[in-house]
Amino acid sequence: MGETWWRGAAIYQVYLRSFADGNGDGFGDLAGLRNRLTYLADLGINAVWLNPWYPSPMSDGGYDVADYRNIEPVFGTLAEAEKLIQEAHDLGIRIIIDVVPNHCSDHHVWFREALDAGPGSAARERFWFRPGRDGGPPNDWQSIFGGPAWTQVADGEWYLHLFAPEQPDFNWNSPAVRDEFLDVLRFWFDRGVDGIRIDSAAVLIKDPDAEPDGDDPYTDRDGVHQIYRAWRQVADDYAGRVLIGEVWLPDQARFARYLRPDELHTAFNFDFLACPWDASALRGVIDATLATHEPLGAPPTWVLSNHDVTRPVTRYGRADTSFDHGDRKHGAPSDLGLGIRRARAAALLAMALPGGVYVYQGEELGLPEIEDLPDGLRQDPIWTRSGNTDRGRDGCRVPLPWSGEAPPFGYSSGRSWLPQPPNWRELTVERQETAESSMLSLYRTALRIRREKLGDGTVTWLPLGEQVLAFTRESGLTCVVNLGPEPVPLPAHETVLLASGSLDGDVLPADTAAWLL
């Protein structure tokens, strides 16, 4: 695949804390991941994206970074990270890491210095410190996790945090901040990292002093693009490195601006993830995605899940199958049998579309969202910041079941940081590896076929009715997905390469997908 390996890559997302625990403390770590690299090689993915692995007090699962050039001790050491990169490369797996530029941890040395240095200091210029207004915060901005976006410090000033108070926002007008991140990128590229996932990429530029003018005060401000042009120059100094934006924007035209040839290489397609299980809605998202990317020459990406959203098996089994951060529909009844059927079909759809595809750990095992975690164990700051009204994202972050008959299912020799349900004994890797009809077997076969016949390119749609999504790829592979309630006849073909459920002769049942040649 060479330097543009990322154009058609299957990228597996590792939420390190919940992947595999190598030292028995209940938290996943680099040792655990290194032990399981052959699992990932056998799965057939091209790259791994790791959520933040830096030293962190873990107020937001590591998205509160205390030091951008080191590894969280609970996860391991920098030397182990370097070994992981080498071992992954030896297996043909690329490594993508998460860089969090909007904010750091309140334990970051710069923030500590800013607190000590006091009002008016250069150290405070790297953040957004302001005097209050009328005894309250400088403006009425709300944090994305709930509550005010400002917290007052001992000397009376307030600092801005778009997320939790433990995540102070950097001031990107500061040249020191800009230089720091260019250096952080070089630090990791020099260690062999192949790509960077850019956290909260659209909210770096803001002006808390401006009077409200109707525009969003911090999302997608024009000035953000200058930052990514500079980042691209750094990436271009190395061979085969990729910049991937976490860009949640409803407007495709604005989204496209991040993918201009001198900015990011790709960005996550959240419209696809959020889309309900509905043929015309999905067709609309796919067409809009292709239309946005085509003129830019940038490959689209297809995402069904990540560490922030409700697991697809649960989502697709509900009456309302869409995803919305504002309303996670926690606890809404879900028919998991139906959800699994649809999640299997959705996987074949996502993997057949042109461009890159993401697989979030556990998706390949068909794990459901765990909605009945004891509230006292919840770690996601959304739970407390929302005044205990939004149960947040812990339910998709429960540690993986690897083997055996009881929790923690080979994940750890200790006790896992979030409990797994006993019925996950049915879903362990060990169980699924040998079962031909398992989700894991489906993902393995699909990823193997995908490596040969799918990835970067274009689609040719086939008109097979309003409830059916059908298209052919350059290799001749045709993907057909039946989203309607009635079975439909398959189009002419020589072989069925793979199907997400059993076929009835040449008939494709409801909520089923097939790959044909």
Ligand code: GLC
């Ligand atoms: C991104 C991450 C999310 C995190 C937030 C703040 O949305 O995916 O997990 O909480 O940024 O860093």
